Amino acid sequence: MKLYNSASHQKEEFVPHTPGKVSMYTCGPTVYHFAHIGNLRSYIMEDVLEKFLRYDGYDVKRVMNITDVGHLASDADTGEDKMVKGAKREHKSVLEIAQFYTDAFFADCRKLNIKYPDVVQPATGMIDDYIKVISKLLDTGYAYFAGGNVYFDTSKLKQYYVFNDHDEEDLAVGVREGVEEDLNKRNKNDFVLWFTKSKFEDQALKWDSPWGVGYPGWHIECSCISMKYNGEYLDIHCGGIDNAFPHHTNEIAQSEAYLGHPWCKYWMHVHHLNTNHGKMSKSSGEFLTVSLLEEKGYDPLVYRFFCLQSHYRKSLIFSWENLDNAKTAYDKLVSRVAALSDDPAPVDEAAAAKYKAAFIEAVGNDLNTSLGVTALYDVLKADVNDATKRALIGSFDQVLGLDLLEKAAALREKASAPAEGAEEIEALITQRLEAKKAKDWAKADAIRDQLKAMGVEIKDSKEGTTWTRV
Numbered sequence: 001m002k003l004y005n006s007a008s009h010q011k012e013e014f015v016p017h018t019p020g021k022v023s024m025y026t027c028g029p030t031v032y033h034f035a036h037i038g039n040l041r042s043y044i045m046e047d048v049l050e051k052f053l054r055y056d057g058y059d060v061k062r063v064m065n066i067t068d069v070g071h072l073a074s075d076a077d078t079g080e081d082k083m084v085k086g087a088k089r090e091h092k093s094v095l096e097i098a099q100f101y102t103d104a105f106f107a108d109c110r111k112l113n114i115k116y117p118d119v120v121q122p123a124t125g126m127i128d129d130y131i132k133v134i135s136k137l138l139d140t141g142y143a144y145f146a147g148g149n150v151y152f153d154t155s156k157l158k159q160y161y162v163f164n165d166h167d168e169e170d171l172a173v174g175v176r177e178g179v180e181e182d183l184n185k186r187n188k189n190d191f192v193l194w195f196t197k198s199k200f201e202d203q204a205l206k207w208d209s210p211w212g213v214g215y216p217g218w219h220i221e222c223s224c225i226s227m228k229y230n231g232e233y234l235d236i237h238c239g240g241i242d243n244a245f246p247h248h249t250n251e252i253a254q255s256e257a258y259l260g261h262p263w264c265k266y267w268m269h270v271h272h273l274n275t276n277h278g279k280m281s282k283s284s285g286e287f288l289t290v291s292l293l294e295e296k297g298y299d300p301l302v303y304r305f306f307c308l309q310s311h312y313r314k315s316l317i318f319s320w321e322n323l324d325n326a327k328t329a330y331d332k333l334v335s336r337v338a339a340l341s342d343d344p345a346p347v348d349e350a351a352a353a354k355y356k357a358a359f360i361e362a363v364g365n366d367l368n369t370s371l372g373v374t375a376l377y378d379v380l381k382a383d384v385n386d387a388t389k390r391a392l393i394g395s396f397d398q399v400l401g402l403d404l405l406e407k408a409a410a411l412r413e414k415a416s417a418p419a420e421g422a423e424e425i426e427a428l429i430t431q432r433l434e435a436k437k438a439k440d441w442a443k444a445d446a447i448r449d450q451l452k453a454m455g456v457e458i459k460d461s462k463e464g465t466t467w468t469r470v
């Protein structure tokens with residue numbers, strides 16, 4: 001496949017370190033709050049990438065961290081730990097908060113058909129590894145101890161800004177939010193590997209270390225977790241574009257300084273989900289979660305479908321109107337699949353191979369998911385039997401994850417099943433008819449009112465009584 005590599009700033013042919021195998025790392029959530037649907041856009045697109053690689057025959061191992069310590073409110077190593085902030089807000093312990101929001105995150109993922117990673121590692125479970133890596137960085141002169149904290153010295157690197165074609169706005173994050181300048185830093189972009197002296201003494205989780213009791217910085221967590229499970233050579237590192245700087249930049253700095261050789265080959269960054277007011281965030285505007293979509297009557301897969309219709313390297317504008325359009329298109333697609341006959345005709349293998357090749361070509365070109373969706377419509381229009389169409393749709397959906405065959409089967413079942421509550425309604429209509437025959441008008445009217453309260457309207461005619469739901 002071809003994949004745009006943020007580190008080389010170009011689309012490249014994807015060649016993994018070990019033929020046939022792909023090691024993949026995804027920055028997981030900081031579990032202090034629910035994920036908003038902008039965060040989840042990244043996970044959806046990364047899920048499609050993982051599924052596509054498997055579909056294309058690779059053996060994929062995907063690792064994800066759970067950040068439950070060390071992620072501060074500001075990227076400039078200042079502000080409160082997000083986990084502590086979440087715990088205070090909800091009057092719970094940091095570990096309770098971490099468990100609750102980890103579960104909530106994976107519940108959202110299940111609803112969006114995002115596969116559970118092969119390895120999920122909470123950051124608090126790897127303290128010894130961080131200490132080992134930080135010790136070596138100190139020994140080799142890449143890190144220094146100042147004011148009680150251990151810092152990475154970015155001036156020791158030949159090249160620090162790897163993703164230098166990012167928006168200036170992204171690059172400026174550390175500066176913009178770094179109002180409280182840390183005077184211990186030798187260089188503006190140096191970052192904390194291990195905190196001992198912190199401005200917030202109420203940090204809940206602390207560990208013993210050669211530098212005093214403290215806790216790790218956010219960036220070192222991802223490097224160590226990836227190296228532990230995926231080894232010294234990582235094929236693909238994914239994440240949202242806002243993690244490119246400083247988080248991923250710092251991951252590269254410390255990993256390569258530690259390893260002494262290049263670490264990760266391909267960097268895949270998913271761009272923002274915007275609203276009409278700008279980038280979606282937890283702090284501004286409506287807090288859009290999967291639960292909110294459900295409360296408003298949307299199937300979470302409609303949101304997945306919405307994301308697939310655009311390219312991951314472009315910002316996507318979210319509005320309820322745009323989501324409604326996606327819902328209409330998704331529902332139509334499901335009913336078209338439901339309309340296919342399920343006669344067990346043999347699948348036209350030659351035609352199927354041709355359509356599969358076109359699908360792989362489309363999605364394999366830097367994850368062009370909207371062309372992948374178009375490939376579904378091409379199959380529906382194709383001059384092949386319905387068995388072949390169903391087989392192809394099931395096949396493509398292994399990558400797209402839209403549950404099309406399942407939803408279509410449910411739709412057919414619903415259409416053929418008797419309307420819910422029909423039996424009870426018919427029984428009441430019969431009772432009303434008997435009451436009328438017995439000239440018990442009060443009872444007949446009461447039954448009509450009862451039906452009305454159930455949302456059923458009845459109509460009397462010479463032919464008898466008919467009913468409809470209103």
Ligand SMILES: [Zn+2]
Pocket residue numbers: 026027028222247
């Ligand atoms: Zn990370």
